[in-house]
Amino acid sequence: MTKTPTPRPQPASAATCPRRAHAGLPAGPHLTPAELHTMENDRLLSTWEDYARAYGPLFTLHTDGAAPRVYVSDPQAIRRLFIANRTTWGARGTLYFRRVIGAQALPYLTGDAHREVRRLLAPPLHSKPVRALGPHIDDIITTVLDTLRHGPRPLIKVAHDITLRLIVRAAFGPLPEERRELCVRLLTEIMDLMYEPAAAPDTDPAPLIQRIDAHVNRLQLFVREESALLRADPAQQRDDLLFHLATSEPAQNDEQIRGHIMTLLIAGHDTTASALAWGMRLLELHPDVRRLLHAELDSLSTAPPNDPAAVAQLPYLGAICAEILRHGSVVPAGLARIVPEDLDWDGHRFPAGTELVPAIHLVHRRGDLYPDPERFDPQRFLGHRPPAAGYLPFGTGTRRCPGAELAEFELATALARLSRTPGLRLIGAEPGLRTLKNGPTMTTPTSLLVALDAPSSARTQRGDDRA
Numbered sequence: 001m002t003k004t005p006t007p008r009p010q011p012a013s014a015a016t017c018p019r020r021a022h023a024g025l026p027a028g029p030h031l032t033p034a035e036l037h038t039m040e041n042d043r044l045l046s047t048w049e050d051y052a053r054a055y056g057p058l059f060t061l062h063t064d065g066a067a068p069r070v071y072v073s074d075p076q077a078i079r080r081l082f083i084a085n086r087t088t089w090g091a092r093g094t095l096y097f098r099r100v101i102g103a104q105a106l107p108y109l110t111g112d113a114h115r116e117v118r119r120l121l122a123p124p125l126h127s128k129p130v131r132a133l134g135p136h137i138d139d140i141i142t143t144v145l146d147t148l149r150h151g152p153r154p155l156i157k158v159a160h161d162i163t164l165r166l167i168v169r170a171a172f173g174p175l176p177e178e179r180r181e182l183c184v185r186l187l188t189e190i191m192d193l194m195y196e197p198a199a200a201p202d203t204d205p206a207p208l209i210q211r212i213d214a215h216v217n218r219l220q221l222f223v224r225e226e227s228a229l230l231r232a233d234p235a236q237q238r239d240d241l242l243f244h245l246a247t248s249e250p251a252q253n254d255e256q257i258r259g260h261i262m263t264l265l266i267a268g269h270d271t272t273a274s275a276l277a278w279g280m281r282l283l284e285l286h287p288d289v290r291r292l293l294h295a296e297l298d299s300l301s302t303a304p305p306n307d308p309a310a311v312a313q314l315p316y317l318g319a320i321c322a323e324i325l326r327h328g329s330v331v332p333a334g335l336a337r338i339v340p341e342d343l344d345w346d347g348h349r350f351p352a353g354t355e356l357v358p359a360i361h362l363v364h365r366r367g368d369l370y371p372d373p374e375r376f377d378p379q380r381f382l383g384h385r386p387p388a389a390g391y392l393p394f395g396t397g398t399r400r401c402p403g404a405e406l407a408e409f410e411l412a413t414a415l416a417r418l419s420r421t422p423g424l425r426l427i428g429a430e431p432g433l434r435t436l437k438n439g440p441t442m443t444t445p446t447s448l449l450v451a452l453d454a455p456s457s458a459r460t461q462r463g464d465d466r467a
């Protein structure tokens with residue numbers, strides 16, 4: 001497919017024609033729909049950086065036929081527009097994403113309805129149920145590493161295998177193997193289809209929607225079947241997401257439960273897989289960091305796989321994970337919030353319909369918050385955390401990621417385990433490697449491989465650790 005190049009920014013004085021109707025908006029470039037599409041789908045983060053340099057920490061992308069989109073990377077503005085504002089505005093999602101998780105899913109709810117679902121989802125995503133997943137992470141990694149005995153695989157695929165199996169475990173508890181593999185397969189196929197359409201903006205979406213719908217229907221049937229099994233034995237006590245949702249107050253109907261589970265399944269593995277893959281690559285490139293991490297892990301009285309909760313609390317490992325999420329811009333922008341009515345703000349006028357985007361990547365590249373921001377340096381986070389408005393890997397305000405605790409726990413425990421697996425090595429992790437767009441996340445290219453030279457030693461390590 002031929003890509004339309006995204007225009008490089010003009011100096012601010014030559015700002016490309018903000019329209020009269022948009023006179024009060026922050027300055028910014030005017031893009032054609034094709035250019036906007038290219039910019040969104042290629043996630044040319046360096047272009048965002050160019051625009052921020054040319055227009056400042058609030059800039060507007062103007063496009064004919066689309067709402068103006070304002071990227072915000074000034075911490076003060078983030079605080080006032082997103083954190084202090086407790087009203088949840090509508091979020092814009094892509095056509096295909098909406099199709100998969102449903103128009104009534106959390107990212108598209110506003111106001112009280114949004115607050116209610118957030119309240120419902122909070123308990124199963126809190127520390128206790130999240131920590132209870134620790135031993136399963138270890139088991140899942142052992143299973144997935146076993147696939148490497150046939151030869152190297154793309155790192156991102158291996159990371160997906162791990163995080164997908166974990167979210168399926170978190171969602172449904174222990175499943176018979178056949179059921180688990182069915183669920184994993186359906187989710188993989190849905191994700192592959194959903195992110196296929198980096199196609200030109202004028203492509204007819206109908207055929208793809210048909211294929212997506214077929215898989216989504218099958219997965220919804222799966223959720224319905226699991227709910228029925230749960231209802232057939234009301235006395236059982238479980239700790240999975242489905243159980244929490246099915247027994248919550250006020251009671252949720254089947255359709256609502258299905259929607260929540262679909263949202264968590266989809267939002268809860270792709271992002272963590274990208275973070276894990278990027279993190280492994282950074283550790284590969286920084287042996288000094290790896291050495292310090294190993295020394296910290298060695299200082300634990302229990303071996304890592306035996307006590308994931310202790311591992312997840314290690315300060316240097318925590319600093320590494322925080323820096324991976326900052327450096328990798330795993331999700332480079334928060335959900336675009338749609339301004340519900342004309343808003344006069346700080347000398348600007350945002351007309352109703354304007355989309356406000358927390359520009360996570362740009363905040364994380366600010367030299368005033370992170371000197372030499374391109375450098376990977378976990379020491380930045382050792383002993384202190386930057387202010388909430390200056391560190392946003394999980395977004396901010398009322399839409400801040402509800403899975404943050406699970407994601408951080410998963411990243412820390414999986415990295416610790418993988419970094420100590422004997423014989424595990426990356427192929428093609430050279431310094432110039434660029435991340436790629438994959439839906440809303442940035443991800444490592446499939447040319448980056450992972451190999452296990454001595455697969456049996458990975459299993460031995462675990463067996464020894466458990467002894």
Ligand code: HEM
Pocket residue numbers: 091106107108118263264267268269271272275330331333334335336358392393394395396397398399400401402403404406407408
């Ligand atoms: C490293 C992993 C992850 C990253 C970097 C990440 C990042 C984000 C970001 C940036 C947002 C948008 C927040 C905003 O616009 O202010 C978000 C929203 C969301 N995330 Fe995550 N996420 C991760 C893992 C997870 C997990 C594990 C789950 C579920 C188990 C999850 C579920 C969600 C949901 C449901 C939303 C929508 C929230 C709403 O609209 O209220 N995410 N995430």
